[in-house]
Amino acid sequence: MTAGTSAASAGGAASPAGSPGPLTDAEVERLRSDFPILGREVGSQPLAYLDSGATAQRPRRVIRAMAEFVERSNAGVHRGAHTLASEATEAFEGARARVARFVGAPAPEAIVFTSGTTAAVNLLTIALRNLAGGETAGPVPSSAPGLVIRPGDRIVVTEAEHHANLVPWQRLAAQLGAELAWVPVLPNGRLDLAQLDELVTERTRVLAFTHVSNVTGAVTDVQAFVRAAHQVGAIAVMDAAQSAPHLPLCLGDQPASGDVSAAAGVPLGVDFAAFGAHKMFGPGGIGALYGRPELLAALPPAFTGGGMVQAVTMRGTTYLPAPARFEAGTQPVAEAVGWAAALDYLDEDVGGMARIAEYEERLTARLLEAVAGVPGVRLLGPADQTDRLGVASLAIDGVHPHDAGQVLDAAGIAVRVGHHCAMPVHRKLGVRASTRASLAFYNTLAEIDRFGQALAQVRPYFGLTGAAGAEGE
Amino acid sequence: MGALDQLYQQLILEHSKAPHGKPLKADYGGESFQVNTTCGDQVRLHVTLGPGDVLEDVSWEGSGCSISQASLSVMTDLVRGKTLEEAATLSADFTELMHTRGQGFDDDAAADALGDAMAFEGVSQFPMRVKCALLGWMALKDAAAKAKAGDHTPAQIPEGWE
Numbered sequence: 001m002t003a004g005t006s007a008a009s010a011g012g013a014a015s016p017a018g019s020p021g022p023l024t025d026a027e028v029e030r031l032r033s034d035f036p037i038l039g040r041e042v043g044s045q046p047l048a049y050l051d052s053g054a055t056a057q058r059p060r061r062v063i064r065a066m067a068e069f070v071e072r073s074n075a076g077v078h079r080g081a082h083t084l085a086s087e088a089t090e091a092f093e094g095a096r097a098r099v100a101r102f103v104g105a106p107a108p109e110a111i112v113f114t115s116g117t118t119a120a121v122n123l124l125t126i127a128l129r130n131l132a133g134g135e136t137a138g139p140v141p142s143s144a145p146g147l148v149i150r151p152g153d154r155i156v157v158t159e160a161e162h163h164a165n166l167v168p169w170q171r172l173a174a175q176l177g178a179e180l181a182w183v184p185v186l187p188n189g190r191l192d193l194a195q196l197d198e199l200v201t202e203r204t205r206v207l208a209f210t211h212v213s214n215v216t217g218a219v220t221d222v223q224a225f226v227r228a229a230h231q232v233g234a235i236a237v238m239d240a241a242q243s244a245p246h247l248p249l250c251l252g253d254q255p256a257s258g259d260v261s262a263a264a265g266v267p268l269g270v271d272f273a274a275f276g277a278h279k280m281f282g283p284g285g286i287g288a289l290y291g292r293p294e295l296l297a298a299l300p301p302a303f304t305g306g307g308m309v310q311a312v313t314m315r316g317t318t319y320l321p322a323p324a325r326f327e328a329g330t331q332p333v334a335e336a337v338g339w340a341a342a343l344d345y346l347d348e349d350v351g352g353m354a355r356i357a358e359y360e361e362r363l364t365a366r367l368l369e370a371v372a373g374v375p376g377v378r379l380l381g382p383a384d385q386t387d388r389l390g391v392a393s394l395a396i397d398g399v400h401p402h403d404a405g406q407v408l409d410a411a412g413i414a415v416r417v418g419h420h421c422a423m424p425v426h427r428k429l430g431v432r433a434s435t436r437a438s439l440a441f442y443n444t445l446a447e448i449d450r451f452g453q454a455l456a457q458v459r460p461y462f463g464l465t466g467a468a469g470a471e472g473e
Numbered sequence: 474m475g476a477l478d479q480l481y482q483q484l485i486l487e488h489s490k491a492p493h494g495k496p497l498k499a500d501y502g503g504e505s506f507q508v509n510t511t512c513g514d515q516v517r518l519h520v521t522l523g524p525g526d527v528l529e530d531v532s533w534e535g536s537g538c539s540i541s542q543a544s545l546s547v548m549t550d551l552v553r554g555k556t557l558e559e560a561a562t563l564s565a566d567f568t569e570l571m572h573t574r575g576q577g578f579d580d581d582a583a584a585d586a587l588g589d590a591m592a593f594e595g596v597s598q599f600p601m602r603v604k605c606a607l608l609g610w611m612a613l614k615d616a617a618a619k620a621k622a623g624d625h626t627p628a629q630i631p632e633g634w635e
């Protein structure tokens with residue numbers, strides 16, 4: 001992870017912490033006080049929130065920005081001549097530009113607002129189905145014939161996917177008579193890249209993959225996937241839900257400028273990407289589909305109605321260009337404002353995603369160490385730290401995840417239990433469910449140590465031996 | 474760990490380690506297969522009805538958390554030999570107990586009838602765990618209804634389970 005390339009923020013505001021280098025422990029302590037919820041107690045213990053992979057907490061700056069918008073400028077966008085409508089429109093389009101800069105998109109128009117990651121993937125698959133059904137919107141670029149899926153074509157996904165980036169593709173394949181293939185997960189939790197070229201056949205139209213697994217924490221070799229897709233004219237679709245909160249992202253082809261975070265990211269050159277605000281320290285109910293502008297221009301809408309039309313007669317309708325074409329109905333403006341505030345917070349108050357990524361490497365190392373030391377606990381996913389983020393999904397011998405989560409909760413530690421909406425990868429790794437700790441930059445080494453200690457109490461609590469030195473409760 | 478120990482009563486821990494009602498008997502009058510989709514718990518449960526709609530036998534196989542396994546075990550002890558009507562009353566009382574949110578259960582007659590199942594009262598303080606405790610009771614209700622209706626078809630198993 002290099003942070004040495006951070007460019008000056010073009011957002012007007014100077015970034016006080018913009019110097020390269022990981023966040024320091026003292027800075028993290030200070031930043032934690034920006035998150036009101038991190039100060040609360042659970043039971044009578046201070047909360048250790050290790051469930052940011054499910055949803056992240058929000059800094060006061062986000063909460064305030066949303067409240068201020070609602071108290072002052074709340075209105076529908078792109079309609080009405082009044083002052084509030086104009087302020088709301090400016091705020092909404094400003095948020096679009098902000099998101100675009102943060103993820104290294106070539107233009108604001110590459111960002112379609114959706115209600116989240118799940119909605120973004122569904123929007124894309126529905127639009128692709130409509131295109132396959134003969135609806136057209138614009139010329140399909142010769143560089144991406146993969147946009148048009150015919151019976152017998154292939155859609156390739158991976159076995160590591162969250163259901164959000166799996167089920168919509170399964171459904172699309174079934175609807176279009178296409179074949180679904182997948183890149184398998186190896187026993188160590190990584191994707192079997194050796195099979196990539198064989199799986200991505202000439203007839204492959206779509207290669208959909210997660211950037212980071214929400215179960216194993218493994219980071220996908222995006223370049224290898226994009227290369228494999230583009231070699232056969234397929235579109236590369238990336239689920240960035242779990243990477244956007246942890247890594248500098250540059251989704252476009254060019255080294256992005258104008259944003260301290262995007263500038264530090266390696267240009268990925270994906271065709272589409274999906275991500276959501278609520279894992280990025282922003283509000284729930286908003287996310288985005290990133291798409292190359294020339295591809296979005298060729299896609300028919302998924303949903304139709306108000307806000308996405310040029311003109312409507314009783315006989316027919318002409319649609320607005322992207323992104324408005326994909327944003328039917330009244331939009332979540334306060335949420336967009338909150339998301340933009342979260343990105344400002346990450347760039348300006350924290351100093352950019354590269355600083356976060358470097359700090360989190362320390363957290364991840366500590367997390368892997370903590371779980372490795374507990375008898376009867378098996379880590380699902382890579383135990384080595386290369387290309388791996390701070391997620392530890394655990395199988396605890398003799399203890400069901402629900403029971404483990406309960407014991408940890410009694411110690412003030414919030415983890416997630418279950419299959420985390422990724423049943424296939426759990427099955428592949430030999431379990432039905434797991435206990436998952438997932439980190440964010442506001443976590444501390446001390447919290448991870450507390451987690452390690454509480455984890456060591458879990459099996460003894462249920463009368464299982466093998467945990468050296470642990471007591472019964 | 475006050476609330477935690479209230480949840481994991483000794484009786485619950487013991488039943489979860491050596492549950493009653495296993496293994497599953499091959500013959501049945503009614504079969505049910507239930508899952509808890511949030512955490513992947515599952516149970517397949519068989520009942521056989523005798524004369525007078527008496528639950529002659531209840532057996533099951535499944536996997537899940539200690540609450541779901543112990544609840545199945547205690548339920549099996551409780552309803553074996555009871556009539557369908559008595560079992561339905563127990564089921565309703567247990568469901569009510571689960572929804573008391575730790576505020577106490579003042580139906581003394583029902584508490585007496587529930588017996589060991591009262592050990593699950595602490596579960597009501599943990600809304601996320603109520604489903605676990607009710608998994609077996611849902612299966613019982615379903616299997617009993619099928620047995621009563623003479624419906625011996627095997628339970629539908631959603632894809633990806635088992």
Ligand SMILES: Cc1ncc(COP(=O)(O)O)c(C=O)c1O
Pocket residue numbers: 053054115116117118119162164165210212213214239241242275276277287421
């Ligand atoms: C990898 C991954 N993809 C997709 C999602 C779904 O995201 P959303 O809640 O924004 O729809 C999640 C999280 O739940 C996730 O971890």
